[in-house]
Amino acid sequence: MSKYLNIVRLSFASLLEYRFNFVVQFLSGLVGNVILLLFWVNLANSGVDIRPYTITSLVYYYFFMATVSSIVDFSSDQICWEIREGHVANVIIKPISYLLDNWFASLAEKSIILGGGIIFLAALAFLGYRPAGFEAGSAVVFLGVLLMASVANFMIAFIVGTLGFWMMYTGGIRSLVSVASLLVSGRMVPMELLPSFLNNLSYFLPFRYIYFFPVQVLLGQIESGMVVRNCMVLAVWIVILLAVVNVIWRVGVRRLEVIGT
Amino acid sequence: MSSIIRYLRLYCKFVQFGFMNLITWRAHLAIWTFVHAFELLINIVFFSAVYLRTNTIGGWNIYEVVILLGYMELLLGLGSLTFFPMMYDLDSVIRRGDLERKLVTPLDIQFVMSFPWIDTSDIFSLITGTLLMVYGVIKLHPMMLAFNILAFIILLVSSELIIYSIIVLLASAVFKVTRLKIDSLFWSVLFIGKIPITAFKGATYFILMFIVPIGLVTAVPARTLAGVFDPVYFGLSVVFAVVLFTLSRKLFLHNVRNYSGVGS
Numbered sequence: 243m244s245k246y247l248n249i250v251r252l253s254f255a256s257l258l259e260y261r262f263n264f265v266v267q268f269l270s271g272l273v274g275n276v277i278l279l280l281f282w283v284n285l286a287n288s289g290v291d292i293r294p295y296t297i298t299s300l301v302y303y304y305f306f307m308a309t310v311s312s313i314v315d316f317s318s319d320q321i322c323w324e325i326r327e328g329h330v331a332n333v334i335i336k337p338i339s340y341l342l343d344n345w346f347a348s349l350a351e352k353s354i355i356l357g358g359g360i361i362f363l364a365a366l367a368f369l370g371y372r373p374a375g376f377e378a379g380s381a382v383v384f385l386g387v388l389l390m391a392s393v394a395n396f397m398i399a400f401i402v403g404t405l406g407f408w409m410m411y412t413g414g415i416r417s418l419v420s421v422a423s424l425l426v427s428g429r430m431v432p433m434e435l436l437p438s439f440l441n442n443l444s445y446f447l448p449f450r451y452i453y454f455f456p457v458q459v460l461l462g463q464i465e466s467g468m469v470v471r472n473c474m475v476l477a478v479w480i481v482i483l484l485a486v487v488n489v490i491w492r493v494g495v496r497r498l499e500v501i502g503t
Numbered sequence: 504m505s506s507i508i509r510y511l512r513l514y515c516k517f518v519q520f521g522f523m524n525l526i527t528w529r530a531h532l533a534i535w536t537f538v539h540a541f542e543l544l545i546n547i548v549f550f551s552a553v554y555l556r557t558n559t560i561g562g563w564n565i566y567e568v569v570i571l572l573g574y575m576e577l578l579l580g581l582g583s584l585t586f587f588p589m590m591y592d593l594d595s596v597i598r599r600g601d602l603e604r605k606l607v608t609p610l611d612i613q614f615v616m617s618f619p620w621i622d623t624s625d626i627f628s629l630i631t632g633t634l635l636m637v638y639g640v641i642k643l644h645p646m647m648l649a650f651n652i653l654a655f656i657i658l659l660v661s662s663e664l665i666i667y668s669i670i671v672l673l674a675s676a677v678f679k680v681t682r683l684k685i686d687s688l689f690w691s692v693l694f695i696g697k698i699p700i701t702a703f704k705g706a707t708y709f710i711l712m713f714i715v716p717i718g719l720v721t722a723v724p725a726r727t728l729a730g731v732f733d734p735v736y737f738g739l740s741v742v743f744a745v746v747l748f749t750l751s752r753k754l755f756l757h758n759v760r761n762y763s764g765v766g767s
């Protein structure tokens with residue numbers, strides 16, 4: 243375990259060294275959510291029906307969505323690049339798991355965003371602002387759900403990245419997954435405001451459980467029975483994705499050829 | 504004049520290389536074409552969902568939004584064929600010291616840096632964008648179509664110039680900060696352009712129109728093509744383009760003059 247803790251320590255050091263880039267990347271993620279929020283707020287003010295949401299709950303929704311997205315989003319580009327350039331061989335010959343190596347390397351960034359989100363939320367609660375259905379217990383459940391969502395989305399990014407064993411560039415596939423998940427994850431619009439066919443479709447894909455479900459938990463919009471059910475669905479998705487990761491990794495490594503120094 | 508022709512011929516060579524790449528990586532082209540078409544579909548579904556709840560978004564009807572989405576595709580396709588690749592490469596060029604090699608070429612350094620390669624993978628965005636705009640225009644039947652198209656072309660050029668200048672201004676930070684990726688910030692800001700600017704009010708509208716002039720770049724040309732020509736915004740767009748381009752060029756050349764090599 244200590245070797246993985248060292249990876250976390252190194253990624254913290256890297257993050258602090260290139261802190262300006264971290265801030266820019268975080269702001270980039272925030273811009274879209276702020277704009278979508280302002281868009282819906284202005285529509286609501288001009289008389290458009292946004293039920294079951296109110297302007298206040300929409301503010302919370304997009305704030306939580308920005309935080310959740312920043313935590314569960316992973317880039318597959320680095321994995322693809324390491325495979326393409328042959329750097330993956332350096333990790334394969336070491337007594338560490340490539341999957342866990344990548345997972346722990348992302349923890350520094352995620353923990354800073356989560357810490358910032360918790361401090362911001364605590365400050366709001368201290369000032370008397372909190373979502374109508376929010377309870378202290380929701381925050382604990384949220385952390386568990388967020389961990390599961392993060393693992394599931396990491397697996398998806400890992401699968402896309404390891405397609406680099408067969409393809410030169412996986413940026414197109416990464417964008418395809420991102421675009422495909424945009425509407426059915428609640429990142430663009432809260433699911434309740436979507437046409438029912440898209441809402442129904444989202445139940446058969448993992449993205450609803452990865453993005454929208456954690457936000458629902460924090461907003462207190464979901465009953466405990468549904469929380470358990472959604473956690474089970476998310477767990478099933480993790481098992482399926484893990485199985486796919488294992489198959490792709492085994493087949494991919496078998497066909498890996500590294501030439502050079 | 505001869506130097507302009509020289510640079511145009513050079514750019515045509517870059518495009519030729521870009522197309523050779525395109526033929527080599529056909530699957531890459533197919534995937535990106537599908538991604539852009541799918542993204543367009545998602546945007547149309549999104550706005551259709553909004554129009555189920557209202558007849559207008561900040562005074563824009565659904566066909567005006569269709570023109571806006573088509574225009575954004577066109578903007579993306581043209582940007583990829585020209586200067587977009589600059590923002591992907593600049594950080595590594597400076598960090599690895601490759602700038603020195605570019606500085607000794609007998610060409611304008613901003614030209615060399617602006618067109619490191621040509622991204623032909625978004626070529627079909629030009630077609631889908633144009634088709635969407637044509638569809639929107641047919642549905643709207645605007646008056647004085649020929650005049651609108653002429654004004655639109657001028658606005659399209661000034662918009663590309665504004666976007667280019669913004670990328671150069673953002674890229675200037677790369678000279679000061681190591682490992683800075685500006686492309687994600689750029690795409691986030693460009694995403695705003697898909698929303699009709701008049702859907703925003705007050706300070707947000709002012710900021711998006713004049714400070715981060717994304718409204719000037721997207722909404723004004725799209726509205727012009729839809730038949731709503733505003734001479735004030737037309738003039739503003741052209742002035743913005745000239746001022747921003749001059750400013751960005753001065754800053755870029757200043758940064759190059761103060762650049763100290765780090766390469767091997």
